[in-house]
Amino acid sequence: MGEQNKEITRSRVVKVESEKSWDSFTNQAEKQGLPVVVHFTATWCMPSVAMNPFFEELALKNPFALLLLVDIDEMMNVAKKVGVKAMPTFLMMKDGVVEDKLVGANPQEMKKRVGSFV
Secondary structure (H helix, E strand, O other), X not given: OHHHHOOOOOOOEEEOOOHHHXXXXXXXXXXXOOOEEEEEEOOOOHHHXXXXXXXXXXXXXXXXXXXXXXXXXXXXXXXXXXXXXXXXXXXXEEXXXXXXXXXXXXXXXXXXXXXXXX
């Protein structure tokens, strides 16, 4: 009976694994008119790691946006392509264009910006 009540929660945040997947996700979002919010992170950056649960919460509250997670150590070329130089960095993109950028771990500001963006 306990198994029936167990809820399986799947992340709504999509981890970008390659440059090809970055291009695929961002192109698909552009075609569908979906806003994209990207969290550029690194496992060694504690403020970035601390923002992960908050970013998951944002994903659940904004189902009509694509939320991507990019580890800069794995995806340095993507980070360079969009001008990311510090962790954490959050980008808000529409139609393939970066419309807003927030550098630093600031959950309240992030919530406010995503709320007005999505």
